[in-house]
Amino acid sequence: MSASTESSTAVSTEEVGTSSVRSLTGKLGPTAIVLMVVAAASPLTVVGGAAPIGMLLGNGVGFPAMYAISGVILLLFAVGLSAMTRVVPRPGAFFTYIGYGLGNRMGLAAAFLALLTYTTIQVSVYGYLGYILQVTVAGLGAPSIPWWVWALAMVAAVGVLGYRHIELSSKVLGVLLVGEVGIVLLLVLVVMVTGGADGLSFIPFEPAQVTSGSPAIGLMFAIAAFIGFEATAIFRDEARDPERTIPRATYAAVIGVGVFYTLASWGLIMAWGPDDIMAITAEDPGALILRTTAAYLGSVGEVVVNVLLITSMFACVLSFHNVVARYQHSMSAAGALPESLGHVHHAHLSPHKSSFAQTATAGLLIVGSAVLGLDPVLEVFTWLSGVATLAISVLMAITSLAVIVWFSRSAGPRSLWRTVVAPGLGLIGLVISALAIGANFPLLVSDVDADGVPRWGALSIVLVGLVVIFPAIGWIQGTVLKRARPQAYERLTDALT
Numbered sequence: 001m002s003a004s005t006e007s008s009t010a011v012s013t014e015e016v017g018t019s020s021v022r023s024l025t026g027k028l029g030p031t032a033i034v035l036m037v038v039a040a041a042s043p044l045t046v047v048g049g050a051a052p053i054g055m056l057l058g059n060g061v062g063f064p065a066m067y068a069i070s071g072v073i074l075l076l077f078a079v080g081l082s083a084m085t086r087v088v089p090r091p092g093a094f095f096t097y098i099g100y101g102l103g104n105r106m107g108l109a110a111a112f113l114a115l116l117t118y119t120t121i122q123v124s125v126y127g128y129l130g131y132i133l134q135v136t137v138a139g140l141g142a143p144s145i146p147w148w149v150w151a152l153a154m155v156a157a158v159g160v161l162g163y164r165h166i167e168l169s170s171k172v173l174g175v176l177l178v179g180e181v182g183i184v185l186l187l188v189l190v191v192m193v194t195g196g197a198d199g200l201s202f203i204p205f206e207p208a209q210v211t212s213g214s215p216a217i218g219l220m221f222a223i224a225a226f227i228g229f230e231a232t233a234i235f236r237d238e239a240r241d242p243e244r245t246i247p248r249a250t251y252a253a254v255i256g257v258g259v260f261y262t263l264a265s266w267g268l269i270m271a272w273g274p275d276d277i278m279a280i281t282a283e284d285p286g287a288l289i290l291r292t293t294a295a296y297l298g299s300v301g302e303v304v305v306n307v308l309l310i311t312s313m314f315a316c317v318l319s320f321h322n323v324v325a326r327y328q329h330s331m332s333a334a335g336a337l338p339e340s341l342g343h344v345h346h347a348h349l350s351p352h353k354s355s356f357a358q359t360a361t362a363g364l365l366i367v368g369s370a371v372l373g374l375d376p377v378l379e380v381f382t383w384l385s386g387v388a389t390l391a392i393s394v395l396m397a398i399t400s401l402a403v404i405v406w407f408s409r410s411a412g413p414r415s416l417w418r419t420v421v422a423p424g425l426g427l428i429g430l431v432i433s434a435l436a437i438g439a440n441f442p443l444l445v446s447d448v449d450a451d452g453v454p455r456w457g458a459l460s461i462v463l464v465g466l467v468v469i470f471p472a473i474g475w476i477q478g479t480v481l482k483r484a485r486p487q488a489y490e491r492l493t494d495a496l497t
Contacts, residue, residue, distance in 0.1 A: 033249040038229070038257060042125065042316030044180035044309050046225040047264045048289030049128065050385075052281045055265075057443065058218025061274045062209030064265040066222035071258025073429035074226050077396050078254050080403035080423030082247035083415070094395050095330060101402025104492040105478030109471035110398060111331050113391055115324065116470040119358075121227055121388035122320040123365045126151045127380030129313040130366075136306065148370035152363060154314060159359035162321045176315040180308045181260065183293075183301070188267035190296045196270035203274045204266055216436035217443055223433060224389040225261055228319060229253040268292055286377070321358055328354040335488055336477065383463060386444045390437050391467045397430035438464060 055063045084097045094114045099107020130151030138144040192200060203209060229250065269277045271292045281288050289309070294302040329351035332341035341354040369380050400423040407419035441447075441464055442454040449455050482489040 033245065034252050034256070038177060038253055042312050043177070043257075043260060043264075044184060044289075044305070044312035045125070045128070045316060046261060047184055047268070048305070048309055049286060050221050050225060051261070051265045051268065052285035052288045053382075054218050054221030055278065055281055056285055057214065058221055059210060059213040059215045060278055061204050061269055062206070062212055062215075063218050063222075064204045064262050064269065065210045066215070066218045067225065067258060067261040067265060068205075070219065070222040070226060070433075071254060071262070073426060073433065074223075074229070074254050074396070075251075075258070076422045076426035077400055077430065078229075078250045078426075079418050080400055080426060082250050083418040083423075084403050084406070085246045085250070087410075094399055095327070097399055097406070098402040099492065101404075101406035102398070104489060105475050105482070106398070106402075107492070108336055108474035108478040110395060110474070111327070111336060112474035113395055113467065113471040114327055115331075116466060117227070117388045117391040117395060118320050118324045118327065119361060119365075120384040120391070120466075121224075122317050122324065123362055123369075124381045124384035124388065125313050125316050125320075126154060126362060126366055127369065127374075127376035127384070129154055129310065129317065131376040131381075132310055132313065136310065146370070147376045148366055151366045151376070154317065155359060155363045155366060157314070158318045158321045158362075159355065161318055162325055162355040162359065176308075176311045180312045180315075183297075183305055183308055184260075184264050184267075187271075187293055187296055187301070188263055191267045191271045194296070197273035197276065198270075200270055201274070204269055209274075214440065214443065216440040219433055220386070220389050220437045220440070220444070222261075223393060223437075224385055226254065226257055227388060227392050228323065229257060271296060317362075321355070321362075324358045325351050325355040328357060335481070335492065336474070383445055383459075386437075386441060387463050387466055390434065390441065390464065391470075393430055393434035393437060394467060397427055397434055400424070400427035400430060 051063065054066070055061070059066065081097070084100070088096060088100055095107050095111035098110040127147070130147035130149075133150035133154075134145060134147045137150075268288065271277075272280050280291070284291075290302050290305060293305045297304075328337055328341045331337040332339060332354065341351070341357060369376075374380050403423045404420055404427070407414055440454075442456060442460045445459050445463065447455060447457045447460040478489065478492070481492070
């Protein structure tokens with residue numbers, strides 16, 4: 001990595017023992033930030049795990065188009081997000097922007113919903129990672145160790161990196177990301193050069209294919225693949241030139257992710273042919289990427305993909321760990337979480353106490369899942385990633401609304417496209433997406449009656465209820481703060497430094 005990740009040498013805060021309070025500093029450039037947020041999207045995990053399931057449960061051969069559709073919706077959202085980034089010099093992202101546009105109570109509600117989003121997606125991937133490690137190591141002849149032991153080991157490893165300076169994490173993520181993206185692009189290139197199974201075509205993008213099956217479920221899996229790109233604003237205090245770095249990183253992340261997933265999922269379909277891909281995927285969706293790689297890149301390529309699949313998931317949980325730690329740091333600075341979470345390490349310049357808190361949270365959730373006997377893939381991964389996708393859709397929709405409202409009240413010249421049209425179109429797309437995902441949630445968790453008809457049973461109600469409960473906690477906290485400490489409440493959003 002180049003000068004974009006030069007080491008920082010100072011922190012503009014008061015020191016308290018081995019830690020300092022409040023501000024993070026750094027000189028991260030667009031490349032370093034993009035690497036961290038795209039690593040959160042875990043490209044190889046999406047292509048190898050989520051895409052096959054999206055095809056099976058969603059709209060089949062037409063699934064690649066859902067990545068393109070999601071990319072357009074989220075790019076419109078990114079326009080408004082970037083506009084706020086340029087004029088609101090705060091690192092809190094959803095928390096800050098919704099607070100500025102819709103009031104502090106809504107900001108706190110959004111902050112707690114964001115914590116739910118990033119924590120559930122992180123723990124869901126820990127479950128999948130633990131399972132993959134269990135199967136891989138046992139396949140090598142070693143004793144079979146329970147998935148949750150592997151997951152806890154990964155929680156500890158992520159905790160060590162998260163405790164240290166952000167630039168160490170960015171370098172680790174950069175190496176892992178280049179490897180996983182490179183092997184997928186090589187696979188797609190070989191498929192294109194050889195013509196695939198039945199020749200190359202654009203059948204996956206035909207309207208009849210896009211609208212087949214259950215497009216709403218397909219859209220859910222597609223949007224889930226983008227989770228993390230919007231977190232570029234979280235790294236504002238550690239960016240070299242925030243007004244330029246953050247918007248550039250945001251656009252690069254959403255465009256890069258959208259193009260990559262569309263191309264990669266199309267390549268998988270071409271590798272086996274539109275007529276045969278669904279039957280082959282149904283045999284073992286988790287092994288589709290490995291079978292495809294073995295067929296086109298040989299046994300060596302298959303081994304490389306298996307290794308990179310593990311590192312891809314590790315990069316994902318590390319990236320989300322950094323995001324959650326900084327979210328908690330911002331909320332602490334605003335008085336919404338304990339003050340200790342706002343401390344910054346005097347040497348590593350990291351929010352080390354917030355990082356430790358997130359490590360403990362993830363560890364407890366993994367232990368709880370093990371005690372309940374949950375399946376790491378079919379339950380931990382699938383259920384929690386569904387909650388995260390619904391929550392992020394709601395969050396981004398509210399943020400788009402906040403952008404429109406804030407700029408409508410602001411004086412001075414502004415771009416109609418960036419402050420009204422683009423966020424307005426993004427808002428419409430995100431509301432439709434959230435409604436579609438919510439309505440079809442029982443399908444995701446297999447909450448069906450005796451005849452196989454989806455129903456709103458206890459499981460669906462509890463999981464979707466989390467998306468209501470968490471923001472309600474923030475709203476109540478804001479209400480109490482407004483009555484008990486009105487001056488502190490008025491300074492709530494501006495307390496982020």
